Amino acid sequence: MIQLVRGFKDILSGEVEIWQQIEKTARSLFEDFGFKEMRPPILERAELFARSIGEDTDIVEKEMYTFYDKKKDPVTLRPEATASVVRSYIQHKLYAKDAIRKFYTIGPMFRRERPQKGRYRQFYQINAEVFGIDSPLIDAQLIFLLATLFSRLSVTDAKVHINSLGCSTCRPKFKEALSDFLLSAKEKLCSDCTRRSKRNPLRVLDCKVPLCREAIVGAPSVLDFLCSECGSHFEGVKKSLEKLKVPFLIDKRLVRGLDYYTRTTFEIQTGLLGAQNAIAGGGRYDNLVKALGGPDQPAVGFAIGIDRLAEITGLEIKDFLQYPDIFVAALGEKSQSIAFEWICALNLEGTRAEMDFAGKSLKSQMKRANKLGARYVLIVGEKELEEGSVIMRNMMTKEQILIPIDGIIEKVKEKL
Ligand code: HAM
Numbered sequence: 001m002i003q004l005v006r007g008f009k010d011i012l013s014g015e016v017e018i019w020q021q022i023e024k025t026a027r028s029l030f031e032d033f034g035f036k037e038m039r040p041p042i043l044e045r046a047e048l049f050a051r052s053i054g055e056d057t058d059i060v061e062k063e064m065y066t067f068y069d070k071k072k073d074p075v076t077l078r079p080e081a082t083a084s085v086v087r088s089y090i091q092h093k094l095y096a097k098d099a100i101r102k103f104y105t106i107g108p109m110f111r112r113e114r115p116q117k118g119r120y121r122q123f124y125q126i127n128a129e130v131f132g133i134d135s136p137l138i139d140a141q142l143i144f145l146l147a148t149l150f151s152r153l154s155v156t157d158a159k160v161h162i163n164s165l166g167c168s169t170c171r172p173k174f175k176e177a178l179s180d181f182l183l184s185a186k187e188k189l190c191s192d193c194t195r196r197s198k199r200n201p202l203r204v205l206d207c208k209v210p211l212c213r214e215a216i217v218g219a220p221s222v223l224d225f226l227c228s229e230c231g232s233h234f235e236g237v238k239k240s241l242e243k244l245k246v247p248f249l250i251d252k253r254l255v256r257g258l259d260y261y262t263r264t265t266f267e268i269q270t271g272l273l274g275a276q277n278a279i280a281g282g283g284r285y286d287n288l289v290k291a292l293g294g295p296d297q298p299a300v301g302f303a304i305g306i307d308r309l310a311e312i313t314g315l316e317i318k319d320f321l322q323y324p325d326i327f328v329a330a331l332g333e334k335s336q337s338i339a340f341e342w343i344c345a346l347n348l349e350g351t352r353a354e355m356d357f358a359g360k361s362l363k364s365q366m367k368r369a370n371k372l373g374a375r376y377v378l379i380v381g382e383k384e385l386e387e388g389s390v391i392m393r394n395m396m397t398k399e400q401i402l403i404p405i406d407g408i409i410e411k412v413k414e415k416l
Pocket of ligand 1: 079080081082111113118119120121122123124125127128129257258278279280281282283284300301302303304305306307308
């Protein structure tokens with residue numbers, strides 16, 4: 001038997017209803033907050049991710065599904081959506097009429113990570129990206145939007161962690177101090193961190209290896225190095241979150257796994273998922289649009305992991321079971337063909353109607369209607385066709401009435 005590829009999964013009925021509910025709730029919230037949907041492709045040039053996420057990150061170094069197409073161009077199954085949204089914003093000059101744009105996008109991402117609970121090689125994200133706004137108010141509004149979404153989806157354990165990574169003025173000083181600190185702890189670092197500690201020391205703060213985590217205890221805090229602009233921006237985010245009554249924690253180690261961030265970074269973490277505790281993450285990336293060849297526009301955004309969110313929402317699967325309104329039990333070929341016309345007509349009218357397609361006995365058709373949880377059953381055979389009326393049975397009360405075949409669709413709908 002051909003099985004799934006490792007790290008990939010099917011999202012089946014029973015779970016998919018939760019996903020639909022998550023996506024529906026997110027879409028309606030985004031529309032209320034003025035976001036427009038965008039659907040970038042799943043395949044992009046490999047260079048787009050290398051240049052935006054950063055060459056030294058785990059994603060780019062180890063996790064991308066990159067291959068050469070027939071023309072020998074390296075292409076990548078997107079590991080995240082931000083780079084694509086930025087590419088699109090630049091390529092289609094979406095800034096031309098108004099630089100302030102808000103987009104959301106929902107879809108699959110691909111990272112070749114070690115699969116485990118909450119970590120898949122194809123996973124899904126809901127992304128939000130805002131371009132053209134510098135103000136810390138928008139950072140806070142995005143976090144507020146996330147908190148609102150989680151509360152609407154009955155997520156009980158979700159904590160907001162925030163940090164600031166400074167800007168190109170203040171971050172170099174922090175990087176230098178961190179590099180010096182890491183030099184003194186170099187025996188404890190894994191080979192990746194040893195390599196990165198000079199070139200990109202922030203990556204070491206994000207390493208999951210236990211010894212590296214130990215080694216960074218006592219490392220300098222980025223917050224002590226913020227310039228006055230970055231400091232007051234971070235203060236602005238905190239004040240606005242307080243105003244919006246969103247509780248948060250300041251997490252000076254929160255650097256995130258992508259290189260494009262500047263200033264605010266945030267994550268929503270939960271205790272319900274074991275090691276993969278981040279259900280959403282994001283932050284500012286004020287330099288990325290320009291770095292990829294666009295105008296000098298600030299940007300901020302986030303992504304939610306739908307797979308992880310679906311595992312911890314308080315939504316109950318049974319809420320989404322769809323019971324047929326009516327099951328048509330038809331006996332004999334002629335009745336079956338008429339029943340088929342009826343169920344199609346009822347489906348068109350928005351009624352959940354089902355029938356048996358295998359020509360089974362009345363007893364087994366009634367059994368199936370029961371199993372599906374049908375509210376009513378219509379029973380039609382040769383005799384009913386001759387007499388011009390069918391039996392309609394209420395499966396709860398067991399009450400049966402006769403319905404004339406003439407105008408049956410309207411009459412059934414009246415009774416439902
Ligand atoms: P990220 O932190 O890499 O950020 O991913 C965001 C979320 O996607 C994570 O918090 C997690 O819930 C989910 N996720 C990531 N990897 C996996 C995986 N292998 N399996 C299941 N879920 C996963 C970004 O992707 C940024 N683009 C977010 C962003 C948007 N920043 C600014 N704008």
